[in-house]
Amino acid sequence: MLEGAATAPSSGVGGTRTASPQTPLFSARSELSRRYRRRSRAREIVTAYALLTPTLLLLSLVLAYPLAWEVWISLTNFSPLNDGPTAFVGVANYRHLLSTEEFWRSATVTIVYAVVTSAAKLALGIGFALLLARPFRGRALVFLAIFLPWAYPASVSVIGWYWTLSPPIPTAYSVFMGTMKYAVDGAFGGGAWAFLSVILFNIWRGSSFIGVFLLAGINAIPPELFEEALLESKSRWQRFWLVTVPLLKPFIALAIFLSLTTAFADLANVWMLTAGRIVFPVVGTHAYWLAIKGGQYGPAAALSLMLVPVLLATLLVLFRIFDSPEATHA
């Protein structure tokens, strides 16, 4: 039965969740055993910190320390182009950024990019998950097809997408893609086709991840809950909003968060799919431009760091949604 719980959790796991702090093993409450327990508890805590060490070491070396460095730099006028000593300038970098037009442009583009792609990914992902939720012939194959865009390494598929959508002149499909490019650029301004390709690529890959992720979420919901709710809802549409969405809420929240973080921090894919000819800068590419091309490390650091509070706020909102049931039964 326990084996079943670990491998096929969708079939009635309710019974196995019996973790309780007071186990029969420790029910004899003599003074001796209490002292023993306290000592072994202390040892447990020490072991716990020892086991956490590798993770915390990695995270502090690769994330915390660079982040602190970035914060410090954002408050100075550090630049490789500077001859003199680095001076502390306070929030001048931030204030200066907020007054530039480029900042607001890149912020707007980033927000539009993140919101549009996340909404599309979520819609497609829920669709995929619902398509796969019930058994039918050939489900394994369709599942595999939906899983592949995410499993196909994005580091190389992004190169493939670039050469598909912006092919070199001699290929057989260059004319078709060229026509598409001129049509899109003509309608929305230069650079629109390149940016559209960034959006399409992000959606293509992300919808696959969210679809599989939410499928796992649907499997995790006890089927009785679904069936009960089925009896009470009339139309499919109503069932979707009254049953499926509320039950999937925590998983949808997690999926949205992961999707937003990738979109907000995107630099590599935008760079690759536009071949560095960036007409619509996102925060990531704008910061890269400031730092690498302009040598303005301070403003670049300040710009990058402005993403963190936005993401943190998103995370706190989502924690409320997807972490809330834990408090009731931990």
Add this chain to the structure above:
Amino acid sequence: MNPRPWWRKLGHGSLLVLATVYCLFPIYFMLVQSLKSAHEDVFGNPLIVTSPTFENFAELFEREGEVRGFVGRALRRSYPFLDWLENTIVVFTGSVAVTLVASILAAYAIGRLRPPGFRWWRRIIFATYVIPHTILFVPLYQVVIRLHLDDNLLALLLVYPTLALPFCVWVLSTHFQHFPREVEEAALIEGASRARAFWKIILPMSRPVIVASGIFTLGTIASDFMLASIFLLSGHNQTIPAGLATMEVALDELLAVAGINLMAIPVVIICAVFARGYVRGLTAAMVEGS
């Protein structure tokens, strides 16, 4: 339940076909391109390949530095693809191993040993996701240089695990936290040590969740080319994504597409083999975590 009417069946079927085509078309297109000769690339139908050839793949493995002829006035040289392949295998297996070991240990500590404030530990580790690596590459590079790891594969082994660690710790620790206590305690009563109980009982029973974490890690690190191209400078030390990104692709489009496929196919096969386990593991963590 009534049998479903034919139009609903048709709708379901066409949605399935649509979803499959949408997901697979770009992959199919890249595969077809890589099998084309230059002649067919220019004159053939872009959607199909009539006389498939492996010359693009074979060309990738030619000895490095060999002059492969001229395109216009540009000289085409071979790339050290074998080195890239080797580096990629080392980096990917190493990073997945480091990630899994570190996250299993941390997750066991959080979910099972529960130090004071364990829920906050989990939240803090997950919250590191709000610090994107892409904004940190300048200071990250400083760290790498200070450790004398620039142009060294070890730099990636250090950085890659943190891309997936927060997610893996989250998933694994919720799994361990709700793992039935009696099973472990039964072993402890029998006289087994905690370590032994973990190794012999908890770990084997957690296989789906570990598989899910591993696949997530592989998918995440395989999507990076930026960190790889920043840290690995010389041609021999690059991984496939970093190397492909340096190609003169205007001249070597077919070669690049072949390289894409050579990199992607093994990863896709690994993911496909474990696809079922991936969903099952995520589900297991969600049942227990929600």
